[in-house]
Amino acid sequence: MSKILIRGAKVLGGEPQDVLIDGEVIAEVGTGLSADGAQVVEATGKVLLPGLVDLHTHLREPGREDSETVLTGTRAAASGGYTAVFAMANTFPVADTAGVVEQVYRLGQEHGYCDVQPIGAVTVGLEGKKLAELGAMHESAAGVTVFSDDGKCVDDAVIMRRALEYVKAFGGVVAQHAQEPRLTEGAQMNEGVVSAELGLGGWPAVAEESIIARDVLLAEHVGSRVHICHLSTAGSVEIVRWAKSRGIAVTAEVTPHHLLLTDELVRTYNPVYKVNPPLRTERDVHALRTALADGTIDIVATDHAPHPHEDKDCEWAAAAMGMVGLETALSVVQETMVDTGLLDWAGVADRMSVKPAQIGQATGHGRPVSAGEPANLTLVDTEYRGQVDPAGFASRSRNTPYEGRRLPGRVTHTWLRGKATLVDGKLT
Amino acid sequence: MQRHLISAADLTRDDAVLILDTAEEMARVADRPIKKLPTLRGRTVVNLFFEDSTRTRISFEAAEKRLSADVINFTAKGSSVSKGESLKDTAQTLEAMGVDAVVIRHGASGAPYRLANSGWIDAAVINAGDGTHQHPTQALLDAFTMRRRLVGRDTGLGKDLSGRRITIVGDVLHSRVARSNVDLLHTLGAEVTLVAPPTLVPVGVETWPCEVSYDLDSTLPKSDAVMMLRVQRERMNAAFFPTEREYSRRYGLDGERMAKMPEHAIVMHPGPMVRGMEITAEVADSDRCTVVEQVANGVSIRMAVLYLLLGGNEPAVPNARTNEEK
Ligand SMILES: [Zn+2]
Numbered sequence A: 001m002s003k004i005l006i007r008g009a010k011v012l013g014g015e016p017q018d019v020l021i022d023g024e025v026i027a028e029v030g031t032g033l034s035a036d037g038a039q040v041v042e043a044t045g046k047v048l049l050p051g052l053v054d055l056h057t058h059l060r061e062p063g064r065e066d067s068e069t070v071l072t073g074t075r076a077a078a079s080g081g082y083t084a085v086f087a088m089a090n091t092f093p094v095a096d097t098a099g100v101v102e103q104v105y106r107l108g109q110e111h112g113y114c115d116v117q118p119i120g121a122v123t124v125g126l127e128g129k130k131l132a133e134l135g136a137m138h139e140s141a142a143g144v145t146v147f148s149d150d151g152k153c154v155d156d157a158v159i160m161r162r163a164l165e166y167v168k169a170f171g172g173v174v175a176q177h178a179q180e181p182r183l184t185e186g187a188q189m190n191e192g193v194v195s196a197e198l199g200l201g202g203w204p205a206v207a208e209e210s211i212i213a214r215d216v217l218l219a220e221h222v223g224s225r226v227h228i229c230h231l232s233t234a235g236s237v238e239i240v241r242w243a244k245s246r247g248i249a250v251t252a253e254v255t256p257h258h259l260l261l262t263d264e265l266v267r268t269y270n271p272v273y274k275v276n277p278p279l280r281t282e283r284d285v286h287a288l289r290t291a292l293a294d295g296t297i298d299i300v301a302t303d304h305a306p307h308p309h310e311d312k313d314c315e316w317a318a319a320a321m322g323m324v325g326l327e328t329a330l331s332v333v334q335e336t337m338v339d340t341g342l343l344d345w346a347g348v349a350d351r352m353s354v355k356p357a358q359i360g361q362a363t364g365h366g367r368p369v370s371a372g373e374p375a376n377l378t379l380v381d382t383e384y385r386g387q388v389d390p391a392g393f394a395s396r397s398r399n400t401p402y403e404g405r406r407l408p409g410r411v412t413h414t415w416l417r418g419k420a421t422l423v424d425g426k427l428t
Numbered sequence B: 001m002q003r004h005l006i007s008a009a010d011l012t013r014d015d016a017v018l019i020l021d022t023a024e025e026m027a028r029v030a031d032r033p034i035k036k037l038p039t040l041r042g043r044t045v046v047n048l049f050f051e052d053s054t055r056t057r058i059s060f061e062a063a064e065k066r067l068s069a070d071v072i073n074f075t076a077k078g079s080s081v082s083k084g085e086s087l088k089d090t091a092q093t094l095e096a097m098g099v100d101a102v103v104i105r106h107g108a109s110g111a112p113y114r115l116a117n118s119g120w121i122d123a124a125v126i127n128a129g130d131g132t133h134q135h136p137t138q139a140l141l142d143a144f145t146m147r148r149r150l151v152g153r154d155t156g157l158g159k160d161l162s163g164r165r166i167t168i169v170g171d172v173l174h175s176r177v178a179r180s181n182v183d184l185l186h187t188l189g190a191e192v193t194l195v196a197p198p199t200l201v202p203v204g205v206e207t208w209p210c211e212v213s214y215d216l217d218s219t220l221p222k223s224d225a226v227m228m229l230r231v232q233r234e235r236m237n238a239a240f241f242p243t244e245r246e247y248s249r250r251y252g253l254d255g256e257r258m259a260k261m262p263e264h265a266i267v268m269h270p271g272p273m274v275r276g277m278e279i280t281a282e283v284a285d286s287d288r289c290t291v292v293e294q295v296a297n298g299v300s301i302r303m304a305v306l307y308l309l310l311g312g313n314e315p316a317v318p319n320a321r322t323n324e325e326k
Helices: A070-079 A098-111 A134-139 A157-170 A193-198 A205-222 A234-245 A256-260 A263-268 A282-294 A329-338 A345-360 B013-029 B054-066 B085-096 B111-117 B136-151 B176-187 B216-222 B244-251 B291-310
Strands: A003-011 A016-022 A025-030 A039-042 A047-050 A052-057 A082-087 A115-118 A173-176 A226-228 A250-254 A377-387 A406-416 A419-423 B044-049 B070-075 B101-106 B124-130 B165-169 B191-195 B211-213 B225-228 B266-268
Touching: A003 A377, A047 A345, A052 A070, A052 A329, A052 A345, A070 A082, A070 A098, A070 A406, A070 A419, A082 A345, A082 A377, A082 A406, A098 A115, A098 A134, A134 A157, A157 A173, A157 A205, A173 A205, A193 A263, A205 A226, A205 A234, A205 A250, A234 A250, A234 A282, A250 A282, A250 A345, A256 A282, A256 A329, A282 A329, A329 A345, A329 A377, A329 A406, B013 B136, B013 B176, B013 B291, B044 B054, B044 B085, B054 B070, B054 B101, B054 B124, B054 B291, B085 B101, B085 B111, B101 B111, B101 B291, B111 B124, B124 B136, B124 B291, B136 B176, B136 B225, B136 B266, B136 B291, B165 B176, B165 B216, B176 B191, B191 B216, B211 B216
Parallel strands: A003 A039, A003 A047, A052 A082, A082 A115, A173 A226, A226 A250, B044 B070, B044 B101, B101 B124, B165 B191, B165 B225, B191 B211, B225 B266
Antiparallel strands: A003 A016, A016 A025, A047 A377, A377 A406, A406 A419
């Protein structure tokens, strides 16, 4: 059966409508659509969104399949309502050649849970010294358009300038992990009141802000597009706001955890809260929410960073940085942005699907929910309230900061080009 | 008292005074011909040192042995302990051996907290210094030394350090001793001033219960005790200050500066001292300098802490209390 009728869903949070999927596309949107020959999904009270797009996912394959694989990561993505994810380049080997990006791309296609768009490394081995073969990665079957040394900052101003210039040839974008390396030597957490007390090495806001300031100026100078990964401070927001007002082609992302959690949690010394950039202060959290609402920050990206238990079950300094996020992202956004009145569901669709697809040029994703469009869709039970139970995660890793926490909302269905990947909260 | 001693900030005023008073009892044992108590007979204490510190380890070991505990020394330095999971592995090995208390020294801030709170072991955990975080028994022995000198050995019993003005000088940023002392001295009612070049004061210090000054000379006349912190020469290479000479000139304690302190004021140092850098030999060897007493007091304090965390309801020192007024 190739026809599916989604009945009575609030499309983008609006009035209830029926959505008829036929094959890979949306055939019709309206009220009182005929269920003739279609499998019916009762969606009364639920919100229908375009399939979510994550511009910042760590799938770990190749190299760290004990943390995550393309299969487990894309299953986690489908569980979280995603139909496309951009896979970061910091794998082993690093995704700095056409061969590696094609492998990751093909695995995504084969498994079929979610489109995987590999991100290519900016520099060979993420070493920041020599440009990787950006053009070859773009021309490969993977069609890479986003480049990032994420995990590391492209800190050499000349290399950054060249990368920004070079990718203009094929409309690419450089996604910067903004972290001045000298200012963050030995950094373990946000530098401030809490780090002073705990005696943990500080990661100062200015280490992020100074790189963002430099990069928007470089982007302006060479007329290129730059994307700021996981922006985390109030000061960064101000710089991006200024750059946009000046017409600089900058886009920025914020993670769900930076919208919700603060560095006060580090007092537990529980490495589940260890992440890069670090959790910041209440003031930063509010600035980030406001900036996401007013569009200064363009998108939410998960920075889904799976790690095996043993890499977190240790003392803080020895622990790996990062947390998983694909399966909880929408709930955190609902709690911090929707339930607070900062963003409506159309706004969520924009920040979590439309804009990330545009930035990453994932044509076919982030499209309107209307006839003729690819049937990439996510159905959300926004009334659901429940505790996060990592035991049920599809991700191979369980390093979530939300274990036992009550979060609103739950993705019940995900369709990738008309094929259900998630039905009633269960992966197909 | 809590079950573990991780941070000086965890101690209430009454806890702290109880430890200081108990340490006075313990100190009397040192004056006896047989310096040993049966208090912890049959209990096993492990000194788990992931970071070298012969002084601290020997001090704990002496305290444990005077209380008749069985002592195991585990030094992880030099072995393949670099990955974090080894702390957990080591802890579980100790747990299997039925250890009653773990005295842990670790280069990572928070390691003792993790050890105590992660469910890895049941033993009591005593922090013997973690990263740049805390070193609570050092703070206690410093407070003990101050109370003896500034309030009195016997007259100090039951008392805190209310109104005493303490100045801590040097590398506050990297100092667990400074952090612990600020917390404990504040709890005990003292007024603390930190003095350091701005590069060696942590961002966020404004929330600490103390004053901060960059000027040593103006602070000295108002100090009842001046605690000099160790300044590592490596800090110079990391541009925390320009030269060793300049540091000494601005923040070092010499005879001339010491003369600006009130008559009764004492000079303290957690050791080991770098003579010539933060303190001149003249000051270090003067009778106002309490470094040697601090070492002796360290054993008494550690006996008191071990006894209070592990001891039952038996008096620590048989017949001692009945001879006292309290
Ligand atoms: Zn990153």
